[in-house]
Amino acid sequence: MTDIKRLTLLAVTVLLTGAAALVTAGMAVTGLAGTKRPDLQAPPVQIAQAETTKPRAKKPSAANTFNRLMKKPASAPHAAPADDGIHDPENSGTHLLQWPSEAFQSFPGTNDGNRVDWVKALTEGLIAPRYELEDPESEAFTMDLVIVREVKGSMPDVVYPHQQHTEWLDCTNCHDEIFVPAKGENQISMAAILLGQKCGVCHGKVAFPVTDCRRCHSKPKTIEQLRALANRSAWPAKSEAAKKQ
Amino acid sequence: MPLKPMLAAGVGLLVAGLIAFALVNVPPGDAQAEYGDVVINNYSDDAGMRPVVFPHWFHRIRFRCNVCHAELGFEFKAGSNDINMLKIFDGEFCGACHNNEIAWGVENCVLCHSGMPGMRTRVHHSTSDRLVAPPTAGRQ
Numbered sequence: 143m144t145d146i147k148r149l150t151l152l153a154v155t156v157l158l159t160g161a162a163a164l165v166t167a168g169m170a171v172t173g174l175a176g177t178k179r180p181d182l183q184a185p186p187v188q189i190a191q192a193e194t195t196k197p198r199a200k201k202p203s204a205a206n207t208f209n210r211l212m213k214k215p216a217s218a219p220h221a222a223p224a225d226d227g228i229h230d231p232e233n234s235g236t237h238l239l240q241w242p243s244e245a246f247q248s249f250p251g252t253n254d255g256n257r258v259d260w261v262k263a264l265t266e267g268l269i270a271p272r273y274e275l276e277d278p279e280s281e282a283f284t285m286d287l288v289i290v291r292e293v294k295g296s297m298p299d300v301v302y303p304h305q306q307h308t309e310w311l312d313c314t315n316c317h318d319e320i321f322v323p324a325k326g327e328n329q330i331s332m333a334a335i336l337l338g339q340k341c342g343v344c345h346g347k348v349a350f351p352v353t354d355c356r357r358c359h360s361k362p363k364t365i366e367q368l369r370a371l372a373n374r375s376a377w378p379a380k381s382e383a384a385k386k387q
Numbered sequence: 388m389p390l391k392p393m394l395a396a397g398v399g400l401l402v403a404g405l406i407a408f409a410l411v412n413v414p415p416g417d418a419q420a421e422y423g424d425v426v427i428n429n430y431s432d433d434a435g436m437r438p439v440v441f442p443h444w445f446h447r448i449r450f451r452c453n454v455c456h457a458e459l460g461f462e463f464k465a466g467s468n469d470i471n472m473l474k475i476f477d478g479e480f481c482g483a484c485h486n487n488e489i490a491w492g493v494e495n496c497v498l499c500h501s502g503m504p505g506m507r508t509r510v511h512h513s514t515s516d517r518l519v520a521p522p523t524a525g526r527q
Contacts, residue, residue: 220419220421221419221420221421223501225419226417226419226420226421226424227417227418227419227420227503228417228420228424228426228440228502228503228506228511229440229501229502229503230437230501230502230503230504233437233497233500233501234497235495235496235497235498235499235500235501236497236501238497238498239442239498239501240445242421242444242445245444245445245448246444254422255422255423255512256421256422256423256444258444260447269448271447271448271449271450271451272449272450272451272454273451273453273454274453274454274458275450275454275458275459275483275484275489282451282453309451310447310451310452310453311451311452311453311456311457312453312456312457314457315452315453315456315457315463336514336515337515338513338514338515342514342515343463344463345514346513346514346515347423347510347513347514348422348423348443348447348452348510351422351512351514352514353514
């Protein structure tokens with residue numbers, strides 16, 4: 143195996159165990175992300191005061207900032223084309239291009255990717271993208287068929303909705319090249335998705351990214367399922383007992 | 388809480404932190420590129436033109452994926468469509484729209500050929516990019 147492949151596999155394994163634990167612990171990433179933690183902010187600038195005041199705590203060390211990585215992206219999330227690192231600021235055309243922030247102003251937000259909820263933007267009529275090139279009036283050929291894929295382990299099951307997909311895409315975009323159209327007949331794993339296969343052909347590139355676990359894993363396990371799971375993994379002896387009951 | 392699950396949860400959380408780092412940690416050069424921007428540079432650099440930057444976010448406000456990826460036949464893989472100017476002049480690929488009818492025409496070279504010289508063909512900010520940090524994009 144090449145180094146890159148090995149690295150990826152390692153990262154994938156690490157990702158799955160870690161995030162699954164996160165979810166079981168009942169700590170949604172978003173919960174951590176949204177709040178302003180006073181203990182993570184730099185202390186206010188000290189102003190000269192009477193001698194009796196206690197000395198203030200020192201600024202937290204750099205180690206204390208690791209959690210900032212889970213914060214919502216900073217206040218100016220979308221760079222202007224000339225500053226985004228891929229457009230050449232020396233090219234005259236660069237300065238004529240639209241700035242994403244300008245276009246996204248009134249769109250419902252998410253935490254990652256374009257930070258736009260494209261499904262909502264479309265259903266709320268904030269955008270009206272054409273379904274066919276020549277015909278502005280033509281309607282999408284949609285289908286309302288939901289497929290639930292059971293997931294081994296503690297992660298909520300995956301709910302795959304045809305409706306939201308066929309609003310944007312044609313059946314032939316997925317069938318049969320990416321998925322054969324038969325429930326349960328496709329092998330899908332998180333590792334494949336992270337490597338850009340299956341759902342990962344679009345998610346993680348153009349459609350909302352893979353970091354948004356809950357949008358796919360949206361059907362939580364029942365308490366009974368979680369209990370059975372805990373018994374099985376932590377205490378093998380007990381699981382035998384559980385089977386007998 | 389019994390010791391074993393607590394340990395497991397602790398290790399899990401530590402690992403979760405690492406993952407968050409891996410997923411949020413974007414390679415520096417293109418850190419600010421918009422999600423889904425595609426750089427196409429099979430021929431441009433060699434021909435002395437800046438690489439092409441195709442913005443998905445901008446086009447998907449106006450067209451659904453169906454238009455480009457079904458009607459016009461763009462494959463879901465950066466660089467795999469073998470686009471060149473002759474095909475564009477003939478109304479294929481970008482030329483199906485950039486023809487002064489649906490959108491401004493081909494004479495506006497600098498709007499498409501707007502990338503930093505030397506960038507490789509790829510879609511920006513993809514999840515797999517973030518997991519295996521590629522060599523820094525940008526000028527080399």
